Amino acid sequence: MFDFLSLPFMQRALLGGEMVAVVAGIVSPILLFRKMSFMSVGISHGAFAGIALGILIGISPMWTAIAFAMGLGLLIGFVSKTGKLSEDATIGTFFAFSMALGIFLIDMSKGYHPDVMGYLFGDLLAISSSDVYFAMIILIIAALWYLFRGRAAIYSTFDEDFSRIVGIPVDIDYYVFMAVASLVTVVAVMFVGVILASSIMIAPAAASKMISKRFSNVTLLSISFGMLAVFGGIAFSFYTNIPSGPSVVFFVTAIFVISLGIKWSKNFVKS
Amino acid sequence: MSKGVLFIDSLTVRYDHRVAISKISIKLDLGKFHVIMGPNGGGKTTLIRAIVGLVPYEGKIEIDGLNMKKYLKKHPIGYLAQRGAQFQSFPLTVLQVVEMGRYHFKESKAVRKKHARQYLNEVKMDSLANRSIGELSGGQQQRVLIARALATESKLMIMDEPLTGMDPRSQSKFYEMIERIKERYSLTIIISSHDVGFTTAYAENVFCINKHLVPHDEAAKLLNDPEIKKIYGSKIRLVEHHHLPSEEKEDV
Numbered sequence: 001m002f003d004f005l006s007l008p009f010m011q012r013a014l015l016g017g018e019m020v021a022v023v024a025g026i027v028s029p030i031l032l033f034r035k036m037s038f039m040s041v042g043i044s045h046g047a048f049a050g051i052a053l054g055i056l057i058g059i060s061p062m063w064t065a066i067a068f069a070m071g072l073g074l075l076i077g078f079v080s081k082t083g084k085l086s087e088d089a090t091i092g093t094f095f096a097f098s099m100a101l102g103i104f105l106i107d108m109s110k111g112y113h114p115d116v117m118g119y120l121f122g123d124l125l126a127i128s129s130s131d132v133y134f135a136m137i138i139l140i141i142a143a144l145w146y147l148f149r150g151r152a153a154i155y156s157t158f159d160e161d162f163s164r165i166v167g168i169p170v171d172i173d174y175y176v177f178m179a180v181a182s183l184v185t186v187v188a189v190m191f192v193g194v195i196l197a198s199s200i201m202i203a204p205a206a207a208s209k210m211i212s213k214r215f216s217n218v219t220l221l222s223i224s225f226g227m228l229a230v231f232g233g234i235a236f237s238f239y240t241n242i243p244s245g246p247s248v249v250f251f252v253t254a255i256f257v258i259s260l261g262i263k264w265s266k267n268f269v270k271s
Numbered sequence: 272m273s274k275g276v277l278f279i280d281s282l283t284v285r286y287d288h289r290v291a292i293s294k295i296s297i298k299l300d301l302g303k304f305h306v307i308m309g310p311n312g313g314g315k316t317t318l319i320r321a322i323v324g325l326v327p328y329e330g331k332i333e334i335d336g337l338n339m340k341k342y343l344k345k346h347p348i349g350y351l352a353q354r355g356a357q358f359q360s361f362p363l364t365v366l367q368v369v370e371m372g373r374y375h376f377k378e379s380k381a382v383r384k385k386h387a388r389q390y391l392n393e394v395k396m397d398s399l400a401n402r403s404i405g406e407l408s409g410g411q412q413q414r415v416l417i418a419r420a421l422a423t424e425s426k427l428m429i430m431d432e433p434l435t436g437m438d439p440r441s442q443s444k445f446y447e448m449i450e451r452i453k454e455r456y457s458l459t460i461i462i463s464s465h466d467v468g469f470t471t472a473y474a475e476n477v478f479c480i481n482k483h484l485v486p487h488d489e490a491a492k493l494l495n496d497p498e499i500k501k502i503y504g505s506k507i508r509l510v511e512h513h514h515l516p517s518e519e520k521e522d523v
Contacts, residue, residue: 092295155371158361159352161325166347166374213403242447252315 012132013124013234013244018136019227020191020200023142023184027255028205029218031181033157035087039178040201042091042098045187046072048194050096051119052105061119062134072088072098073182077175094117122193123232124244131190138187145180149173154215161271192245200226204250225255274336275301277427278433279461282330284317291317294330295484297459299476301335301426304453307463313481315352315463321348321429322461334427347375349420349428349458350360354413354435359405365391365415366400372422390418392454410441414448421452428452429461434469442466446473490506 004010032039039177052070054061072094080087118126156163156170188197208221239249252271272423277299277444282293290316299305307315321328324343332339349372370385376383391397404412415432420428434442446469464470471477478484 027316129523152374155374158363158368159371161320161352161372162419163374164325165323165343165350166371167344168374209362213362214364215367218362 002235004235008232009068010238012127012129016098016127016132016135016233017131017230017234017248018227019139021204021230022223023135023139024144024188024201024221025204025226027177027181027184029159029209029215030153030199032148032176032202032205032209035200037202037206038088039073039181040089040185040188040198041093042076043069043073043182044189044194044201045102045199046093046098047103047186047189047197048119049105051189052109055114056105056109060130062186065181065189066183068098068149069182069189070179073176073178073185075266076249077178081171081174091243102133118193119189119195121196121243122189122191122245124191124248125237126228127191134189134190138183141144142180142184145176149176153177192248197251199252199263200229203249203256204229207252207256210259210263226252229255273440276335277301277461278325278331278333279284279322280331280333281330282321282332284314284321284326284328284516292321292480292484293483294305296330296476296482297484299459300426301455301459303475304450304460304473305462305476305478306465307461307471307514308361308470308477308479309463309465309481311465312347315465315480316431319350319429319463323348336498345371347423347425349425351413351416351420351433353431353434355487361403362517363404364401365396365407366403368415369422375453385420387418390421392451393421394418398429402508413445417452425505426457427459427461431463433462434464434466434499439469442469449473469492485505520523 014263017208028040031039032093047065047069050065051061053068057064076094076228078085079085079090083090152163152168152173155166156168156173160170181242185197185201188200192200205222207225208218212221213219229248229252232251234244236242236251237244237247279295279299280296282295283293295318307318309315317326320326322332322339324340334342343494366384368388369391370383372390373383373386378386386448388397388400391400394417396411396418399407399411404415407415417428419432420430434445437445447464449460450473452458460476462470
């Protein structure tokens with residue numbers, strides 16, 4: 001049944017995909033409870049502009065995607081903090097611009113135009129060893145962030161004023177979190193594409209939020225749901241020959257719908 | 272430099288050039304129960320946020336002879352903000368919320384939890400320690416936040432409109448609890464309220480702000496002040512109030 005696991009490209013897809021699920025599961029509950037889910041949409045589109053710039057100037061799109069995504073993430077954070085605009089309004093303003101810029105830059109690049117659809121929808125089965133190493137580095141960064149700043153981030157998400165009073169550097173933590181969340185979004189973009197990255201970033205956390213009452217459980221379930229969706233999605237993609245990115249998104253959405261059903265039935269039983 | 276007092280001198284707070292409070296100067300004795308009164312929009316919350324260091328201000332705030340900004344870096348204040356809706360669906364337990372008050376202490380997780388339980392016990396909420404904060408009623412949440420404020424081990428506890436949404440009986444119980452805690456931990460309590468009746472029955476010192484400081488004096492004298500009548504209307508009167516009998520204090 002699991003004979004697909006013997007193929008090297010499937011092993012890479014699975015290893016890389018599972019790491020993306022873990023890093024997304026670590027940061028996404030904070031995004032969700034801060035009502036910043038839309039941020040992953042904005043940053044993934046920012047990453048697309050970065051990828052296009054990399055193609056135009058002939059360097060690895062991964063580095064330019066990181067630079068653009070982190071730049072956009074910090075800009076969104078700064079404007080939201082200082083401009084008295086909500087994150088959603090700021091993201092809504094910038095993400096369409098990033099997409100337009102990406103298309104413009106790709107159009108400007110001479111000669112061979114890479115497959116834009118590949119970047120928009122990703123292909124887990126085409127990832128390289130260096131992509132896997134990149135995911136591993138981001139995993140280490142996200143784990144270190146959670147270890148050292150996770151509790152403070154949960155506290156300031158719950159009650160920002162009181163967190164300031166007990167000495168949590170709320171503003172610094174906010175920008176550090178935006179930078180980490182941007183890196184995680186970039187790795188998600190590299191694996192499942194610009195359009196689908198937000199699904200793997202948010203749906204597992206949204207599903208776990210509905211059925212868990214402890215923050216630690218929300219995080220653990222979010223990681224587990226993401227990993228399950230990646231495994232199921234890749235296997236389904238292999239046996240049905242459909243693209244791997246959308247296949248993972250189908251699974252992650254199915255998990256979300258099941259969680260929604262569990263929540264509704266619980267509420268129904270209570271009432 | 273004034274020992275034994277919270278000294279506020281010419282305090283002005285502006286939001287985008289709009290003056291929220293202007294040139295407030297006052298001395299509050301430490302170890303007493305003070306109430307800030309005033310109409311909605313009069314600047315009570317702004318004054319409190321300035322004292323606890325959450326908004327920039329012009330002027331001077333000192334506590335026990337120390338500059339407040341320097342004091343706050345070493346001594347977090349037990350602060351209760353106006354109640355919001357943020358607790359409704361947040362997945363933290365009651366115990367975890369109280370643990371927030373121990374953040375600045377360098378202590379193990381076990382010690383942190385032990386202290387948090389102790390303060391929950393103080394407000395008679397230890398039986399609900401493992402419940403989600405969102406599952407509690409407004410009054411219960413308020414008590415958890417008082418436990419969190421106590422957990423900071425601050426000698427100064429400041430509460431912004433803690434009585435909002437409470438019926439008279441709950442307000443009475445709340446004040447009884449605050450009085451008990453104040454005595455037990457030798458606290459200075461500052462509460463903001465726009466309610467005149469209960470406030471004046473319990474507070475040792477009441478002062479009123481409406482952008483600027485109106486008068487401050489003992490509660491009973493305050494009510495006869497013409498400026499107060501101007502703010503609250505001419506029909507203001509002191510409500511006779513009797514403290515709860517001791518058996519009713521048990522479930523506070």
